[in-house]
Amino acid sequence: MEKQIKSIGVLTSGGDAPGMNAAVRAVVRTGLHKGYRMIGIQRGYNGLLNGECFEMTLRSVSNIIQAGGTILYTARCLEFKTKEGQDKGAAKCRELGIDALVVIGGDGSYRGARELAHRGIPMIGLPGTIDNDIACTDYTIGYDTAMNTALEMIDKLRDTTQSHDRCSVVEVMGRNAGYIALNVAIASGAMAVLLPEKEFDMQHDILDKITETQRTGKRHFIVIVAEGIGHSQEIANEIQARTGIDTRATILGHVQRGGSPTLRDRVNASAMGYHAVCLLEQGKYNRILRWSFLPTMKVCACSVCTSAPTTPSRRPCGSWMRLQRSRDIARIFQTHAA
Ligand code: ADP
Ligand code: F6P
Secondary structure, eight states, X not given: OOOOOOEEEEEEOSSOOTTHHHHHHHHHXXXXXXXXXXXXESSHHHHHHHTOEEEEOGGGGTTOTTOOSOTTXXXXXXXXXXXXXXXXXXXXHHHXXXXXXXXXXXXXHHHHHHHHHHTTOXXXXXXXXXXXXXXXXXXXXXXXXXXXXXXXXXXXXXXXXXXXXXXXXEEEOOTTOOHHHHHHHHHHTOXXXXXXXXXOOIIIIIIHHHHHHHHTTOOOEEEEEETTTOOHHHHHHHHHHHHOOOEEEEEOGGGGGOSOOOHHHHHHHHHHHHXXXXXXXXXXXXXXXXXXXXXXXXXXXXXHHHSOOOSGGGXXXXXXXXXXXXXXXXXXXXXXXX
């Protein structure tokens, strides 16, 4: 018979991401509400191996939902990639009385959690990375805030780029994935975007476009470059050399990982944290939570949409069910936030 879960450990691992705190808060408050002992593990797998743990109470997660970074700290741990490190990690969980683990991080962190699961420590993985590069999910915690931060910076760059009739080449994060780059390019009205997922031709995709749009009177240009492409300074130098347009390169860098999480990151992280504990309670572990977006654009001709909804049950597209679910979540948090 499987051992009953009485205490749950939570850790953040890999690169930090805005919204991780909201997820930790939800895990801890839901866990306490359901009667579990909650243990915070600091600095990811490093902290687990070193026994950097503390008992978490309702107050441990007060006043953090709006904070960027992670109150549990995060780290990368090479030792955990070895068999010895993984054996030690599982033994540490037992020694510290951690019956199950919620791991908030990217796919590397999941691999670590899978090794613990193979050694008998039940786990749930929550997707936490600004890169949105986890295969099974449409959304990862921190992705929305990072895109909004990058967008804000690009809007500021546009002001000075326009004033000087310049071209700005802006590099955004995302490791080998182009999600951040593509979205901020659309949202900022950039002239071109270079993505690791798509081959590009400097002449056709950038230089010819500049010349064509110059003919229509355009005098300033924004080019977004994904981190996976890199070489932004060289790209800027080439644009300047071949078009004569004064060009600057800006690498936005780690600023994209910081800041107060957006509403979407807070709400989604809260929902995922809540759900992680529910799954452990139901005995459904060794899973990764995925967020699936509904089809984004629908042509809707139903009468419900054209007339004002009178009762909640007549609302279209299951929105009432979703609202109901988030109310349940809010109720648990409110009980404990008093
Ligand atoms: P992310 O979780 O954001 O993808 P990393 O790839 O850096 O970030 O992984 C975070 C941590 O997860 C690593 O420092 C390591 O401790 C652990 N990890 C990564 N890959 C593995 C693996 N193959 N086996 C065990 N642990 C791993
Ligand atoms: O995974 C998040 C991320 O910010 C990537 O976009 C970037 O490639 C990497 O982490 C940077 O890592 P570090 O914080 O180790 O410089």
